Each structure stands twice: as C-alpha cells, then as structure tokens.
Amino acid sequence: xxxxxxxxxxxxxxxxxxxxxxxxxxxxxxxxxxxxxxxxxxxxxxxxxxxxxxxxxxxxxxxxxxxxxxxxxxxxxxxxxxxxxxxxxxxxxxxxxxxxxxxxxxxxxxxxxxxxxxxxxxxxxxxxxxxxxxxxxxxxxxxxxxxxxxxxxxxxxxxxxxxxxxxxxxxxxxxxxxxxxxxxxxxxxxxxxxxxxxxxxxxxxxxxxxxxxxxxxxxxxxxxxxxxxxxxxxxxxxxxxxxxxxxxxxxxxxxxxxxxxxxxxxxxxxxxxxxxxxxxxxxxxxxxxxxxxxxxxxxxxxxxxxxxxxxxxxxxxxxxxxxxxxxx
Amino acid sequence: xxxxxxxxxxxxxxxxxxxxxxxxxxxxxxxxxxxxxxxxxxxxxxxxxxxxxxxxxxxxxxxxxxxxxxxxxxxxxxxxxxxxxxxxxxxxxxxxxxxxxxxxxxxxxxxxxxxxxxxxxxxxxxxxxxxxxxxxxxxxxxxxxxxxxxxxxxxxxxxxxxxxxxxxxxxxxxxxxxxxxxxxxxxxxxxxxxxxxxxxxxxxxxxxxxxxxxxxxxxxxxxxxxxxxxxxxxxxxxxxxxxxxxxxxxxxxxxxxxxxxxxxxxxxxxxxxxxxxxxxxxxxxxxxxxxxxxxxxxxxxxxxxxxxxxxxxxxxxxxxx
Ligand SMILES: Nc1ncnc2c1ncn2[C@@H]1O[C@H](COP(=O)(O)OP(=O)(O)O)[C@@H](O)[C@H]1O
Ligand SMILES: Nc1ncnc2c1ncn2[C@@H]1O[C@H](COP(=O)(O)OP(=O)(O)O)[C@@H](O)[C@H]1O
Ligand code: SF4
Ligand code: SF4
Ligand SMILES: [Mg+2]
Ligand SMILES: [Mg+2]
Numbered sequence: 173x174x175x176x177x178x179x180x181x182x183x184x185x186x187x188x189x190x191x192x193x194x195x196x197x198x199x200x201x202x203x204x205x206x207x208x209x210x211x212x213x214x215x216x217x218x219x220x221x222x223x224x225x226x227x228x229x230x231x232x233x234x235x236x237x238x239x240x241x242x243x244x245x246x247x248x249x250x251x252x253x254x255x256x257x258x259x260x261x262x263x264x265x266x267x268x269x270x271x272x273x274x275x276x277x278x279x280x281x282x283x284x285x286x287x288x289x290x291x292x293x294x295x296x297x298x299x300x301x302x303x304x305x306x307x308x309x310x311x312x313x314x315x316x317x318x319x320x321x322x323x324x325x326x327x328x329x330x331x332x333x334x335x336x337x338x339x340x341x342x343x344x345x346x347x348x349x350x351x352x353x354x355x356x357x358x359x360x361x362x363x364x365x366x367x368x369x370x371x372x373x374x375x376x377x378x379x380x381x382x383x384x385x386x387x388x389x390x391x392x393x394x395x396x397x398x399x400x401x402x403x404x405x406x407x408x409x410x411x412x413x414x415x416x417x418x419x420x421x422x423x424x425x426x427x428x429x430x431x432x433x434x435x436x437x438x439x440x441x442x443x444x445x446x447x448x449x450x451x452x453x454x455x456x457x458x459x460x461x462x463x464x465x466x467x468x469x470x471x472x473x474x475x476x477x478x479x480x481x482x483x484x485x486x487x488x489x490x491x492x493x494x495x496x497x498x499x500x
Numbered sequence: 501x502x503x504x505x506x507x508x509x510x511x512x513x514x515x516x517x518x519x520x521x522x523x524x525x526x527x528x529x530x531x532x533x534x535x536x537x538x539x540x541x542x543x544x545x546x547x548x549x550x551x552x553x554x555x556x557x558x559x560x561x562x563x564x565x566x567x568x569x570x571x572x573x574x575x576x577x578x579x580x581x582x583x584x585x586x587x588x589x590x591x592x593x594x595x596x597x598x599x600x601x602x603x604x605x606x607x608x609x610x611x612x613x614x615x616x617x618x619x620x621x622x623x624x625x626x627x628x629x630x631x632x633x634x635x636x637x638x639x640x641x642x643x644x645x646x647x648x649x650x651x652x653x654x655x656x657x658x659x660x661x662x663x664x665x666x667x668x669x670x671x672x673x674x675x676x677x678x679x680x681x682x683x684x685x686x687x688x689x690x691x692x693x694x695x696x697x698x699x700x701x702x703x704x705x706x707x708x709x710x711x712x713x714x715x716x717x718x719x720x721x722x723x724x725x726x727x728x729x730x731x732x733x734x735x736x737x738x739x740x741x742x743x744x745x746x747x748x749x750x751x752x753x754x755x756x757x758x759x760x761x762x763x764x765x766x767x768x769x770x771x772x773x774x775x776x777x778x779x780x781x782x783x784x785x786x787x788x789x790x791x792x793x794x795x796x797x798x799x800x801x802x803x804x805x806x807x808x809x810x811x812x813x814x815x816x817x818x819x820x821x
Contacts (some may be wrong), residue, residue, distance in 0.1 A: 215685040314773070330774055358547040358712055359756040360772060366758075367766070385685055388758030392766045415762045427760055429690040431719035437541075437738045438697060441719065443690035447655060 176203035176242075177379050178227065178347055183239035185222045185231060191452040196222035196235075198403035198454075201478070204347065204396075207377045211390030211411070213426070214400035217448060220383045223400070224349050227381075228266055229256050244346060261292045265345035269352035271336035275324045281308075281335050282320030285342060292343040307338040311368055330361035334368070341372055347379045355385070366393060387427050391415060396485075399423045402448055402459035405478055409486040419481060419493040422460045458491070466492045508535040508571075509706045510559070510674055515568035517551070517558045526778050528554040530730040531568075533805075536674075541700065541707040543721030543738065545714050545753065547775055551730045552710045556676045559708070560594055561585065572674065590620055593667040597679035599659035603651040609636075610647030613666045620670055635665040638702065639695060657688035664695065668703060676708045681716060693720055714753050718742060723811075726750045729775055729786040732805060736812030746814035746821045749787050785817065793818045 185197035196219045204210045212220050225231045227241055229248050241248040243264060248256065260266075268274055276284055285304035289295060295303065301320070308316035311334040324332050333353060340348055350369060354362035370393055373380050384390060390397050390411065397414050399407040399422065407420035418424040428442040446463045449455050457472040458464070464471065469491070476489040482496065517529040528551045536542045544552050557563040559570050561577050570577040572588060580588055593616075596602040603612055613632045622628055633643040639661040651659060660680060667675055677696065681689040697720060700707055711717045717724055718738050726734045726741075726749060734747040745751045752772060759766075772790045776782055785803050788794040795818070803815040 215687060328774055359714070359758075360547060360752060361774065362758070363756040363766065364772070386758060387686075388760040391758070391760045391762045392764060412762045415760070426686060429687050430760060431690075431693070431715040433715060433718065433742060433754075433757065433759075437718060437721055439719070440694050440697065441690035443694055444687035445691070447657065447688065 175205065177206045177208075177244060179203040179240075179242045180223075180227060181240040181242065183223065183226050183237065183241065185219070185226050186236045187222075187232065188234055189452060191450075194451045195403055195454060196451065197226060200239075200400075200403075200405050202398060202405065202408075204379050204381060206346065206379055207373075208396070209373065209380045209382060209394045211394035211397040212381060212383045212400060213385065213387055213390055213397060215385055215426075215448060217451070218400045219403040219451075220400060221351055224266070224351050224381065224383060227349065228260060228264065230260075230266075258292070261288060262343050263346040264349075265340035265343070265347070266349045266351065267333070267336050267340050267353045269355050271329070271332040272324060274336050274339060275332065277324055280321055280323055281327075285320070285335075285339060288339055289342050303342070304338075307342055308335070310341070310372065311335070311338045312364065313338070330357055330365065333357065333361075333365055337365070337368065337372075341376070344376060345378060347381070348373070349381045349383070351383045352385070353382075354389070362389075386430075388430065399426070402454075403451065404459065404489065405487075406460070406490070407488040408478065409488075413483070413486050417486075417494075417496055419486070419488040419496070420490045421464050421466050421492075421494060423488075424494055425463075458489070466490075466494075468492060507538045509538040509540075509573055510534075510536040510708070511569075511571040512555075512559060513569040513571065515555065515558060515570065516566040517554050517563060518566050519554075521779075524779050527730050527781055528778060529558060529565075530781075532727075532730075532732050534725060534732070534735070536706055536708060538706055539704065540723065541709055541721045543717035543724040544708060544710045544727060545712065545717045545724060546727035548712055549775065549778065550727045551778070552712075552727060553678055555727075556594065556678050556708065556710055559676065560589065560592055562594075590616075590670050591672050592674045592676070593670065593672040595660075595663050595667050595675060595677045595680050597682050599656055599663045599680075599683070600651065602663055603659055605651050607650075608647065609649055609651070609654075609662055610643075612651070613662065613669055616666060616670045631669050632665075635668045636662075638668065638699065639665045641665070655688075656684055657691060660684065660692050661695065664692075664699060668699060671703065672705070674706045674708070676710070678710045679712065680709075682711060682713070689716070696720065713757075714742075715757050726753065729778055729781050731786055732815060733787065734812070734814040734816075735805070736809070736814075740809065740812055744809065744812075744821050746808040746812060746819040747787075747816050748791050748793055748818075748820065750814075751820060752790075785815075 180202040183197055183200045187194040187196055214220055226237050286300045289300040305316045313319055313334050354365050394411050397411050398405045401422050407423045425444045444463050449459055458476050461467040461471040476491050478487050478489040480487050512534040515532045519526040558565045614628045617628045636643040681692050721738050724738050724741050728749050733749045776789055782789050784800050785798045788798040797817050803817050805813045805815045808814045808819050808821055
C-alpha cells in the first residue's frame, strides 16, 4: 500500500523448536496509515506477538524473519541495531500485556521516564522532569509528582500499565503497538486504559495497532481489523464492513462464541469445536478446516489465499465464504 | 432471610474473613450473607481483589472465618471437625482458575482424577477406575487415551476438562467454580462453559460460579451477586440485574463490557479510578470513592442490602431504581 506509515510485506517468522520448525507468522501482509488504528485479533498462539515483534525487530535471537517491514520509508529488516534502537524509542513504541516487560523493577518511575526522554529528545533534567509529570498526568495517574520516586512494584497492575503507556508516549511516537494491553486487567480498568489510548492517539495523531483476542475490544475503537488464525491473516476489512458482513467462517465463529448480553442465561454458546492446529505440524489445506462447519472439497488440500471480494478493502482467505447478505 | 431461596443448599451468614499482613488487617470479606438454592447457579462477580476467592475458600473451610456461619444442607461447616467435616467436604468441590497449575505435573491424569477417591477411602482399584473412566468420558476425554499421560501434554482447555472431571469424581452436590474460564481463549471458553452446564444437568449440581467478567457470569447463572471490596453490592436474577441494575457499581461493570458492535461507540467512561486498599476501606459505602452518586450519607453510613425489586437486593443509599 502506497503512502502507508507501516507496511508489512510477506512477513514469515520461523522458530526452530525441539519438535521441528514452528512457523509463527505465515506470509502476512499489512498496512497502517498515519493516524489510523488497526486491530489484530486472534486466539492465543496464533502469532500476534511474533508479528508485532517482527515489526519492532525484537524477535527471539533464534527466529528467522523473511519479508519486508517498511516503516516511515525505511525497510527495518535492513537497519543496523543502533539505528533500530533509536527508532524504537523515538518513533516506534510498544506497550506489552505485562507492563513489567518494558519497565525496570529496580529503577524509579521518574528515572525511567526521564532517561527515556533524555535519550531521545534534547531536554535538560528539569525539562525532562516537567515532561514526565505532564505525561503521568495525561495517562491519568493521580499525584504524579510523588509517583516519580516510586518503584513499579508499588503500583497496581492498572497503574503500571499507565506508566508503561507514559513511557511509550514519551517521545511522541508515530506508531504505537499495544500488544494485549488490557488482557490482564479488570473490565473497568480495561475501559479506562482503552479510552486513554484512544484519546492520546487522537491528540497526537499517532498510528496505533491494538492486538487483542477480544472482538469486543476492537469493534468500537479501530478503523480496520485483521483477524489472524494459525499464523496467517484470514480476514481483513475496515471495521464497520467486517462487523456488517463477516466472510471468513473463523471470524464469524469467533464472534458467535462470545457470551451475549441479550440472550437468556443457560443458552448454549455456539462454541468452536476442537482447537487450532499444532504450529509445528502445518496443515496442507486451510488451517481452519478441521474446525470449520463449511469445510468441503479443496479446503483440506489447498490453502485459500487472502484476496479481495466485492470491495478492494475487504479481504478474506476462504473457498466457501459466508454469502454476502446472510450474516449479522 | 433476604435472598429468597426457598430450599437453600448453601447458606452463608454474616461471613467475615480477614488476613493479617505485616501487622495490618486486610478486610477481604466483610459481613457477606448469601443463599444458594438446590440446583441453582449463583454467579459471583467483582474486580480482582474484591474477595471472591477468599469467600469461596472460606465456604470450603480452606480458610478460617473470623465470624459468621456457612450452612451446608443445614450443617454449620464452621463448627464441624475431623471426620464429620471431611464427610461434608466430600459433597463440596472446587475448580480453580489456572487449570495447568492446579494439576500435579508429575502425576498421570488417571491418578490425578482418582486422587479424591483415594483420599475418600475408596479402596477397590476397579471401582476407582470405573469412576475415573466415567467422569473423563463425561467431560469429553477418552479415558484410554488420556489416563496414562501427564498434564503438560494437554492444552489449557483440556486441563480444565481434567480439573472438572476430578471435581466430579466423588459425586459432589455443590461445586465452586473459581474463575474456571478466565485463563482460556474465547473459543475454548465457550466449550468449557457449555461443558459446565452439561455437567450441572447430568449430575444435578448446585454451582457457585465466580468470575470477574459479567458477560460470562450472566451466560451461566440464574442469579448474580456483585461484590466490591469485600462487601456485597447487589444480588438478583441475572436478566433482571442486567436490564435494571440498582447499584451504581453493577451499572459500571455492565457499561465496561466491550460490545462487539462498531455502532455501539464505547462511551468515554467516567474516570472512575481504581478500587482502594482493603487494608483501610472507605467508611460508609466502600464504593463511594468511585461512585458518581456519592454524598455525605454514603461516607457515614454503611448501606444495608435492601429489596429494590422482586428478588433483587442492593446495598445503596441512592439506588438507580
Ligand atoms: N520464544 C519462542 N520460541 C519458540 N516458539 C515460540 C516462542 N514464542 C512464541 N512461540 C510460539 O509461536 C507461536 C505464536 O506465538 P505468539 O506470537 O506469542 O502468539 P499470540 O501472541 O497470538 O498468543 C505459538 O505457537 C507459540 O507457542
Ligand atoms: N493468602 C493471603 N494473604 C494475604 N492477603 C490475601 C491472601 N489472599 C488474598 N489476600 C488479599 O485479600 C483480598 C481478597 O483477595 P481474593 O479473595 O483473592 O480476591 P479475588 O478472588 O476477588 O480476586 C485481596 O486484597 C488480596 O490481596
Ligand atoms: S477455506 Fe474451507 S475450511 Fe477454510 S474457512 Fe473457508 S470453508 Fe472453512
Ligand atoms: S451508597 Fe452512595 S456511594 Fe455507595 S453506591 Fe450508593 S450512592 Fe454510591
Ligand atoms: Mg501474545
Ligand atoms: Mg480470585
């Protein structure tokens, strides 16, 4: 896609394991425009984190990446470690599910924020400190000045995640990747953190990738959604189009399996039977075929390609898509 | 009593449970009363740290209460000891949130599921094997395939099936499910919720279903109890509670559920902050520091659970209905 801030082209991530090669990301193409929000949805193990690490060039050492990751005009796969480090602090930021992944337990919150800011922006100590207080205020942390002297373990999980977001935002990134930022949090805290991310994104005109396993999280908060299954993107569309008409059976099944608020208790949930395939034993056909109720014919022998249907923006990988007009 | 269960199998009266940490008291469960009717599923919901697991453990006598009663089928478990407590406990089982961690990694599935039988003194190995096969089949696992294997060979969802089988092997009447699906993915979660419903029907169980996710609780519960910082806020029939919550905290929990519909724009939530510490809970209503309706009375007077609609009770000075 031309003009995109980020475009991932034919990314493949292979991991050697004792059971053999594990293909965590399987020929993924994605693009995110400046100031836009992309949701990546899929069950655990489908490759969401490996894909985000591939974008950030933070893969495990033994991992093998092929394909291109073009960010702001540069192919990140060809950059030096030093250039990447600068870029990651400055214009490409990340928030993980566990905020302690990006926070240092032995440094105070003030030290971490100030150091990050000074490393990437030319500010003196007083200015960097001032900016830290502003950031903590922006992410909704009460008594920010006192927090500067506290250690991460002195905060609740929700507060730690706010600090991690403050660190990520500290250098005005162009793209923020939030990898399940609220999965470990309670719903009330989740709502506050998602609001916070949305507000800061709009204010800063920043692009954002929200990774989640919950279709409910992306529905009202993204411009576009990519659904992943077994390492692949299996459906991709502008958010309203996707929810209006899901074409790939897995997307539909994922939505159906969510408990609904408007049905009486004890209504059996339309569960997806079985579970995803072992990623070290890739299937020849469609990875979803053993669980798919529409599976027939070449589904078990051939891989469907991600391709557009009626509109160029709505892509799906399925031989027998759900008929347009029959869905939700 | 206020919760209108005509034939309560389990009755919790004014239960108080505390922990003492570094000379400070954590008020984990404060004066909670509940009734669960025979054959009913009561959902217990609230943010993490509000005391749900503590309540469950105190019901099972795995944690001693400071005061209060736990009446199971008319017997006060808090005063039972020795053999009579063990006998009663056999009728009550627990399923945990983390299915993988709650299985001994070095023991074979067949032995894990048989363990409660061994403890209960079922000596005949044939009888044990028969029971184990029966419950494993009931939860959808093939006994001949899984009995000899170790927990690490199974996924989270399968481990939860194994935990459910183990909890059923003694033919209990009452099962406490403590966040049984919180660690599972959407698709596996739906399978396990359906399985719990099937098991409930098949074995005639009464369930206390604990979760922090209201949508999940609603899917399986006849009635729902909402807990906040050690106290009950609201109890009522599931659908009624969702349609017309009386307690502002219940309303907040409902509002925070992400809706998978792009036309439902998430309301920029009120900045309601986080729950305060259970070491020094707020005076009066414990929810008042986050409540948009709080006033002076809320700070001075603990709200009692009062009837707000048929079968629905709320502890609030200014209920929404
Ligand atoms: N460090 C690693 N080494 C080997 N395999 C890994 C590693 N991290 C993750 N995996 C495997 O890669 C696949 C994708 O994992 P991940 O990207 O973490 O999924 P998700 O974030 O969607 O839950 C899974 O099968 C997982 O077991
Ligand atoms: N063994 C323990 N020792 C000290 N404090 C505990 C212990 N278990 C739980 N707590 C505290 O008691 C409160 C209630 O915890 P818990 O019952 O686990 O809540 P929930 O299950 O609702 O998340 C929390 O503040 C928790 O930190
Ligand atoms: S390609 Fe076949 S098996 Fe795969 S999702 Fe479509 S219908 Fe189902
Ligand atoms: S008693 Fe007061 S503070 Fe508590 S929930 Fe009701 S209105 Fe809010
Ligand atoms: Mg992940
Ligand atoms: Mg708990």
